[in-house]
Amino acid sequence: MKRIELAKKLKIKNKLGLHARAAAKIVQISNQYESKLFLKKDNREVDGRNILSILTLSCPMGTEIEARVVGEDSENFMEKLSELFEQKFGEGR
């Protein structure tokens, strides 16, 4: 099995920041892929499948976090994740 590790800096662009609905979307995506996602802010890294851990990163608008995806389908996963951040979690603003 190929284990590819990708890392990328992502910026929170939606007004409300990484709140419940946005965090839920990250978890939803995480559950669709084999690869594992870790999100890091201020040297704290959390599992992308844990909604509470993501919330407790406490990321208002403008925060930059580092996403690390590890596993076979990491490329698709990262692409999808970047898209989600880029589209402001579907909140349009």
Next chain:
Amino acid sequence: MDNHTGEQKRLRGIAVSPGIIIGKAHLVYRSKVKILYQYLIRDEQLNKEVKRFEKALSVTENQILNLKNRMPDQVKEHSFILDSCLMILKDSMITDSTIQRILNDKINAEWALQKSVEDISQVFDQIDDDYIKSRINDVENVTERVLRNLSGKAQESLAGISERVIIVAHDLSPADMTELNIDKVMGFITNVGGKTSHTAIMAQALELPAVMGLESATDQVEDGDLLILDGNTGDVIINPDDIEINNYKKKQIQHEEYKSLIVKTSHLPATTLDGHRIVIKANVEFFEEVMSVRDYGGEGVGLFRTELLYLKSKGFPTEEELFEDYREVVETIAPDPVTIRTLDLGGDKFDSKLEISKETNPALGLRAIRLCLKETEMFKTQLRAILRASIYGEVQIMFPMISGLQEVLDAKKILGQAKEDLNREKIEYDHEIKVGIMIEIPSAVTMAEVLAKHVDFFNIGTNDLIQYALAIDRINEHVAYMYQPFHPAILKMIQQVVNAARNAGINVSLCGEMAGDPLCVPILLSIGINELSMNARTIPIIKKIIRSISIEETCDDFENVTELSTAEEVREYVFDRMKSKVPVSPPLAGGG
């Protein structure tokens, strides 16, 4: 005592979903599960305990999935709330850490789960963002379900309610809401919760009148009591007498009339009987409000508050973020104008991002335009964003908290620099953009003649003007009663500002709660105000009142009003003259 003849009592809470209903109370008991604490000794007990916990998790999961499937269509779009409940249930901070505790600490599942939740809530406690912080309620709701399943005691299901009732509960979770049989439930009241809770949002979507945050509703109300619930004002009356019932039946009719009024007449212009056209605009802060301005008949935005982005962002918002935000508002409202008030932060909205020493009197401290003139780069960023948005519709710039001419000159100078920068960078903006000021400090009233020569418009902010002129902190309960819009001093000040604007030939409008108060409006028109900006929801009723009066007549009526000596005299005088002319009482409280 017979419940139905119990003593009449009044409660006041937070109105979260509009409408007036009269009906029987149905108390829902939602007492917390009692937790037993046990040490487990043998290893096989531990494994059994883990299995018991895992089973409770899967039972809970199925319950929530069921709720989600049965969700009424009106609230389907909020189903993510239940999704996030499911995710919390599966979060390792709940699952793994509880199992670890059972095995390592050798304690029972309930105790272990409670410890996990305590840990989580400690982490949440340290979060600055109040919205995220309050998500701990979701964690508690979910664990409460798990605890109940562990105990084997079923919770009273709300699905079983078969009579038309008003639900009275300590708290209702969003999950509870999806269980409600909305044909049977007329509305609800709760002890806790507020306007921004998920429960409130769902109540609005379901059009269920609701009052939350009543603190002691479940202690004061008995099952079967007759209740009046006013979701417009937040009033709840327990065991109302016949007079109150009749009173509220009238209000109910008024509310229905009001609702149809919005549909039928909110788009008609506010022209008085003698042909004076009054411009009515809306005060907005959230984008959701922007969307409804036109529905309520607003002719633009008279006050766009820009603080939200600064409060929400980490650090200061960038020019790009501000620009996108303003452009969206301007495009939505176009071709009607939007008056953007520059940052009015400080005092009560104090911003921890700036290194400013604690002030003993923030209302009189470094805030609004004063702060902007000190943090000039931040100010210029905002002005650039506003200027750039100005080509997407009609935009006006308004500086808050002006106390004298120097601030106007300084602010205009920075605006000039921002314009020059844009010129140099060849970025487009409206070169004719109008610049105005808020008149909300008494010294600005006194200097209005001078100020009028340097700006394109005045906007009188009565909320602050009353506070500063009467030296009343309206949040201080000991003096709040002295906050009097009808104080003759206030009326005289407004008159002075209107006269100064008129002499200089500039426009003058008024925002603040007075603009949306049916009793104040006629008097304001008689003083010469011809533009008002208010909470969008009050627009239809104010327009209706304006269409039913004549300025000439009100001028006669109020000829001597500024000669009266006390606020009480003015109020009586106004009330006496207006009661026949203002046919509908204000159905919705609140203004600017």
